[in-house]
Amino acid sequence: MIAAIADHSDVPAGKLRQASELLDQTPLLPDSLWQLCRWTASYYQHGLGDTLSSALPVLLRQGEPAMARQQMLWQLMPGAYPAHPAVSRAPKQKQALQTLAMHPHGLSHALISQWGLTRDVLEALERKGLVRRISQSPHHVHEPRPLHREPALQANPEQQAALDRITAAEGFNCWLLEGVTGSGKTEVYLQAIAHCLERQRQALVLIPEIGLTPQTMERFRRRFNVPVVILHSGLNDRERLDAWIAARDGEAAIVVGTRSAIFTPLARPGLIIVDEEHDLSYKQQEGLRYNARDLAVYRASLEQTGVILGSATPSFESLYNVQRNRYQLLRLTQRAGNARPPRFQALDIRSRPLEGGMSRPLIKLMGDHLQQGNQVLVFINRRGFAPTLMCHDCGWMAECRRCDARMTLHQSPPQLNCHHCGSQRPVERCCPKCQSEELRPIGAGTERTEEQLIASFPDFPVLRIDRDTMGRKRAMQDMLERIHSGEPCLLVGTQMLAKGHHFPDVTLVAILDADGGLFSADFRGPERMAQQVIQVAGRAGRADKPGQVIIQTHMAEHPLLLDLVEHDYSRFASRELAARQAAGLPPYSFMALLRAEANAVTQTDEFLDNACDIAEQLLATHRISGVELLGPVPSPMERRAGRYRAQLLVLGRQRSSLHQLLHLLLVALEQQPQARRVRWSIDVDPMDMF
Template identity: 75%
Template sequence: MPGPILQVALPSPLRRLFDYRAPAGVHPEQLKIGQRVRVSFGQRQLVGLIAGLAEHSDVPAAKLKPALELIDLKPLLPDSLWRLCYWTAQYYQHSLGDTLSCALPVLLRQGEPALARQDVLWQLCPGAYPEHPALSRAQKQKHAVQILARHPHGLSHALISQWGLSRDSLEALERKGLARRISQSPHHSHEPLPLLREAPLTANPEQQAALAAILETPGFNTWLLEGVTGSGKTEVYLQAIEHCLRQGRQALVLIPEIGLTPQTLERFRQRFSTPVVILHSGLNDRERLDAWIAARDGEVGIVIGTRSAVFTPLAQPGLLIVDEEHDLSYKQQDGLRYNARDLAVYRGHLENMPVILGSATPSLETLHNAQRGRYRHLRLTQRAGNAQAPRFQCLDIRSRPLEGGLSQPLLQAIDQHLRQGNQVLVFINRRGFAPTLMCHDCGWIAECRRCDARMTVHQAPSHLHCHHCDSQRPLDRHCPKCNSADLRPIGAGTERTEEHLSQRFPDTPVLRIDRDSTARKDAMQKLLTRIHSGAPCLLVGTQMLAKGHHFPDVTLVAILDADGGLFSADFRGAERMAQMITQVAGRAGRANKPGQVLIQTHMAEHPLLIDLTEHGYPAIAQRELSAREAAHLPPFSFIALLRAEANRVDQTESFLDQACDLAEHLKTQQGLQGIELLGPVPSPMERRAGRYRAQLLVLADQRSTLHSLLHPWLGLLEQEPLGRKVRWSLDVDPLDMF
């Protein structure tokens, strides 16, 4: 058959490529791997990428369709990112087409041109002046010439009304040959600016040693920058980025949450004059594409983004930073279940650039890699400036009365810090007014009708809300079991704590920071602005407050319920609880004011809490690593989790039983050693959103052995008839066992 066969990767869960003939009128020499094509796929038209060119196809010639359109004249992604996507698809056992789709902005997935939006500028033509004969009777046009003369590099079309100009006047000047329209990148600068807007801070000896190690070791290395909260990790990032920019290269900075973007962006723009762009899900599609193209074309020096920004192309890659590398937000929990931290390390290897993983509480996987010598370990043990680490104290609340979840000693401590003109942070990792609604007469509890979970009571507006499936309903007025009207909210969430503190301290503003209070655009930034004003206030919030924020006027951190992680069913429960407490405690005493941390607990003698408060996170990490090694759990083994859900329990059980049998058969057939199958078992929350869930865990001694099983196993599962009756997925290196 004349012409090459296009092997196209389409956004489909099917782990295969699809063959098409070249589009009509396209010469074979125009075709390259990585170009986008529009194709007919069933009743739809899809945009895919050419992943291969072949001479022959297994599809009969009569059934081989031509692609409809060649969208790009050259490959869309640089070679290193193409290889990153290919590796990602293989490692996470996902389709290449779906992986490439996840790596691209939405508009590129839809076939939009990979062209940046240009600013339109109005500029005077040579020979134009206010007293030009053609303007003798056109006062508005004469005024326009006077204004344009003040802007020799051009006046943005978006700003003409602010200067009292009309589009009609400018177009009249254009027709007379006295003005013209030009297009220009929004990141373009006419005059070179000094790289720094402000001088770097003076680095302390530990920061200097860390910077020297990073800057004096060229090429790819992964650096674990472990620094206690407030130790100046960000200053190390900034000075490393300065070195990168002076070499004419770009830096990519990953952050875990959108909520950190405004303060991070502000910090970087205060330091550098180079253009900075952000990439996160809060942008509209056009903004994301513009930022993506600006990074690809080298028009910006710094890219800041959340998880998916790891796929952003860079014209001159020079440095990759993953801040708060331990954070669960870097793990995608549906679809392509990748870990952006791990992809960042592999990308650094592909592009031969250093990768910095920063955290006060590194994940055990990262610490293990550092101990084995795969990562280089840098430590910052002292807080920057004169700041001192906060003092920890556990408040035993057994037998103590609680008011809105707060004990009397804690309320007294809050009052004392507020009277001194300071700020207080109250941490409770539960949204809503109360965790549940209970009948005081018969004990009935309001449960979700679609999940094995209790409904959370919300007060503003008043309703019951399931935080697992997002279903909502009005508050019950009478108990459906005994018809009693005595229904009471049990326990405390952020709303109830906010209400009680507002009543107890009526003269002090109480600022609640959780997903509900920051849902509106710019809501988080407005709250942070009030906090940074330095006025006394009470902050009440969830783990959104624990991540990377700098609150110099917070002197007391109160943790209301520290016991939840002590008895978690997840083997990572202790690690996460220690990380959370350490991170939120780190908001206290970050300036010259001493900090205090009070932890309310019913388990004041628990060894984990004692180790954490007396010896810090490193002691917990080493203790947990030893326990993991003894139990043969990650990072000393490698796991994958096969999840299934269906409308009936027997459907998930039958599918996973069949999957287990297939895996056992493959183990025997291939002679694979060191693999253990655990399950199938119901998921810890068996029913969610009306569907029944179960899971099968695969545990292996070696990563290579695990993948030797997974690839052929998934091929068999895709052909399994039972698989069409359930919704199933595979999670490689899962962080959430639920």
């Protein structure tokens, strides 16, 4: 891509390359996206070339022209009709004319066999001048048609108040739509999109995970009579390019995608929606480490459009921006229709025996709900059969040989897996340390919980939803169809169950272990734990049936957990934000992580020690104040996939001071000999301290 034209370059002439061909006569990216890419590269301290590469589909990077793929259609010629004399003695040709008469805009060549037609017959008609071949975009709309395929639902007073503020606004506005689970945030999205489409504008909708795509697309296509395209990593390169071009050319009215879709060009941008804006999936963890939520806000400001950030559990960064009057808060406090908030209960499991991670009172309660014809959701955010395998005689535990982590025991198939580096090995038959055969699984994962549920409730189907069971194409869609059939069943799974699903027949949600986030080494641990608990609890009681949520815990008196039991995320967030402010942590400060990894500890230590010395010199030389260096220290998981990792934390009271140092530090590090012996990166606004 040509970024600029200049008469002089500081690059030596021997390193300059000749442009061999001009592929496109017009810029690939509109001015607003060009500015977004430049800002992204600068803010996240990343190369502009790599940033532009991330913003473009693979086929464009490989030199494919930015042209829409055309589909071939067969169409009747003007004046042709099924009883034409030229086909009076050719019944197959006559049938073909009858079929084409039913498709006045043309019948796709890919569908002719489904209508009993063959290419030979159509080519014979073409030679007689009765049919013709035309090329057309698959998203082409032949004639104006009604916007709505089905009418909008009646908005309740809170939804209408939010919609009135959204639709009355002009130019750039950022709204934080905080709505309790089941409050009808999606209906607000749909009616806001309808207003956007009525003004002949396009809408971009970001969702956190591919698994939510089918149901999101279904809702949009059921409501609107307009072309809708999707963009995510599950598409092949050609499908991604076709959707990208349809959005750029204005043929796609609604674009739905995961985080990378934020770089999709729109011919007539009108609205951006970020659903579940708190979700960590919006943060890219490799390469260009951008946050699509934050880019959505900046892009909306460039294009002077509105942006809606929606969540039942808003991120602390968004709540902070509401406090600073940068975002406008819209609240939905009531569940839509007749649904009522679920009842929360913390179940103290201290001294209680557990079966597959579940206490006996919980198992009895599950049986009661199933006997009433309802569905039960069991949430455990650990895949596999057990978190580890331990020798009962000497205490040996199965550890990964490439990571500072324990291996997870799986039973289907039986093996030990590392969920950090992906390594696998057979299950030991005896302890490698003491040769004892008393090897026992410790703890419970989704497989073990599923096994126990099958044993406890043999008359009810148990549906497991995690990464191991959802690898097959359409697996999630097929599973959701079974759930929505309404038959009594048990759902067991990980966070894949917690996001955005509407399960009207689930009346009991059981959260097996909520304690981990209370004592996480990451300061964001309690925030993530609270978001996860509230989100998964929101699957209960979403229709007319009342819902109940049981949280198993060893810390029933913990104040943060008590806030959640009272279903008060706002009070929880206020308590945690006050603690963050007292500690000088984000969002009350600004953070970056300089990460390094290498084959030897000495290499990372040498590189980061040198980087720390350079940073201290830059702070003094350029008189940059309010920036603190913490470390270097080993990463919480020091060894991963056979490589040693360490990090240097840079904390600033002002964003401008932090970025001034980072820019100078990046230039200096690129010139250091040690930088070529380690893999290093700068992560601005890190969401994961590991």
